[in-house]
Amino acid sequence: MIRTVLAISACKLTRLALRLLHRGGTALPGKVALRLCPDLLGRLGRDVQVLLVTGTNGKTTTARMLEQAFADAGLPCFANRSGSNLIQGITAEFAENATLTGRPKKKYAVIECDEAASKAVLGQLRPQVILVTNVFRDQLDRYGEITHTLESIYQGLSHVPEATLCLNADCSLTASLQRRLPNPVRFYGVNVPLYKDPVRELSDASHCLFCKTEYEYDLVTYGHLGSFRCPKCGYSRPLPQVAVTEVLEQTADGSRVRMLCDGAEALVHINLPAGYNIYNAVGAVAALTAMGFTLDAAVAAVGHFHCGFGRMEKFQLGSNPVRMILVKNPAGCNQVLNFLSSLDSPALFVICLNDNYADGTDVSWIYDVEFEKLLELGDRLTGVLVSGKRCWDMALRLKYAGIPKEKLQVIEDYDALIQAMARQSSPVIVMPTYTAMLDLRAKLSRVCGGKDFWE
Ligand SMILES: [Zn+2]
Numbered sequence: 001m002i003r004t005v006l007a008i009s010a011c012k013l014t015r016l017a018l019r020l021l022h023r024g025g026t027a028l029p030g031k032v033a034l035r036l037c038p039d040l041l042g043r044l045g046r047d048v049q050v051l052l053v054t055g056t057n058g059k060t061t062t063a064r065m066l067e068q069a070f071a072d073a074g075l076p077c078f079a080n081r082s083g084s085n086l087i088q089g090i091t092a093e094f095a096e097n098a099t100l101t102g103r104p105k106k107k108y109a110v111i112e113c114d115e116a117a118s119k120a121v122l123g124q125l126r127p128q129v130i131l132v133t134n135v136f137r138d139q140l141d142r143y144g145e146i147t148h149t150l151e152s153i154y155q156g157l158s159h160v161p162e163a164t165l166c167l168n169a170d171c172s173l174t175a176s177l178q179r180r181l182p183n184p185v186r187f188y189g190v191n192v193p194l195y196k197d198p199v200r201e202l203s204d205a206s207h208c209l210f211c212k213t214e215y216e217y218d219l220v221t222y223g224h225l226g227s228f229r230c231p232k233c234g235y236s237r238p239l240p241q242v243a244v245t246e247v248l249e250q251t252a253d254g255s256r257v258r259m260l261c262d263g264a265e266a267l268v269h270i271n272l273p274a275g276y277n278i279y280n281a282v283g284a285v286a287a288l289t290a291m292g293f294t295l296d297a298a299v300a301a302v303g304h305f306h307c308g309f310g311r312m313e314k315f316q317l318g319s320n321p322v323r324m325i326l327v328k329n330p331a332g333c334n335q336v337l338n339f340l341s342s343l344d345s346p347a348l349f350v351i352c353l354n355d356n357y358a359d360g361t362d363v364s365w366i367y368d369v370e371f372e373k374l375l376e377l378g379d380r381l382t383g384v385l386v387s388g389k390r391c392w393d394m395a396l397r398l399k400y401a402g403i404p405k406e407k408l409q410v411i412e413d414y415d416a417l418i419q420a421m422a423r424q425s426s427p428v429i430v431m432p433t434y435t436a437m438l439d440l441r442a443k444l445s446r447v448c449g450g451k452d453f454w455e
Pocket of ligand 1: 208209210211212213230231232233234235
């Protein structure tokens with residue numbers, strides 16, 4: 001008990017001190033707390049009903065959709081924000097939402113958990129429902145085994161056999177978890193094409209996880225996602241209980257789809273554009289209904305939630321809308337290009353490439369992205385601005401992609417970059433890597449009057 005009180009106090013004080021120093025989003029408060037009480041997360045999580053999200057892409061956006069449903073229902077709920085999704089950040093969030101003696105102030109939590117941290121986090125926390133979005137290769141482990149990420153998630157899940165798992169049926173890696181775990185499982189997926197003309201991408205999982213035979217596909221939605229089937233051992237896409245059965249409309253502001261959820265049909269408006277957000281929405285509906293929300297409540301939440309930190313955020317720069325979309329791997333980047341090429345209106349494209357640790361220090365992943373797709377925009381592509389620490393590598397990549405010299409411009413200074421964006425007459429789409437996003441977002445928020453990210 002003394003340990004708990006000490007650890008919580010230390011955590012709260014450290015956090016307060018950092019806030020007074022205007023430094024948000026660090027791992028320090030949680031680190032201090034865990035040093036004093038290594039099982040603090042388990043102690044604090046005991047009386048909280050947790051919905052946890054893990055997987056490579058879509059965690060943050062999906063977590064915001066889930067949070068919206070709790071807010072709509074008036075249920076007291078907290079969540080970890082601003083990318084603090086390792087055990088330190090998650091522990092700090094629980095401490096912040098507990099009394100000094102460790103009693104929770106709120107009954108529910110939506111927790112985003114890094115795949116690599118799931119073993120440590122699930123060693124302590126006992127979520128009711130766990131959503132696994134997908135497994136893609138990150139640029140960080142470009143030369144590592146993709147099954148390493150899957151293994152981390154598996155090890156985490158093996159601590160919590162009672163949790164209901166919501167798994168992406170279209171991801172052969174994620175779906176395979178069902179075969180190895182005793183948990184109750186709910187599958188979700190997309191039964192129809194997401195794009196008229198999908199990018200031909202490098203598949204992160206082209207061969208059967210169990211027998212190494214190449215998969216056959218009835219449908220590829222993007223990357224390695226789709227209706228996969230192994231012709232040799234018979235491992236195939238499981239039938240999803242929650243599925244998108246028709247894409248009715250896709251615009252720059254959102255999508256309208258038809259979903260089937262445990263046999264009930266629903267028309268769903270998704271308050272974010274692009275195909276990968278359709279996946280996030282169907283995953284959110286599967287998780288929320290597993291948590292006990294009605295289908296109507298889940299559908300309402302994905303229809304009006306507000307977008308998270310850097311994942312397709314919208315800024316108003318003078319008369320010009322600026323959309324910022326974080327990219328962290330080739331699959332995510334290809335999805336943005338898919339989205340861009342589906343737009344009917346002209347657009348200026350901005351890429352900010354950094355090579356700090358959190359971005360991936362090896363930038364050669366940009367050669368796995370189909371930037372050639374930009375050429376299909378023709379006159380609708382008004383220009384491409386390139387910035388960030390590795391802007392010259394990016395400019396070279398775009399030159400190889402065939403982007404005309406007169407449309408390509410390198411601007412190293414962010415203030416100059418924002419001025420150039422403000423001078424545009426067409427909407428702007430910015431694709432930064434993680435640390436580039438932090439810098440650019442801070443400057444853009446100042447110009448456009450946004451909030452600091454740790455608020
Ligand atoms: Zn097989």
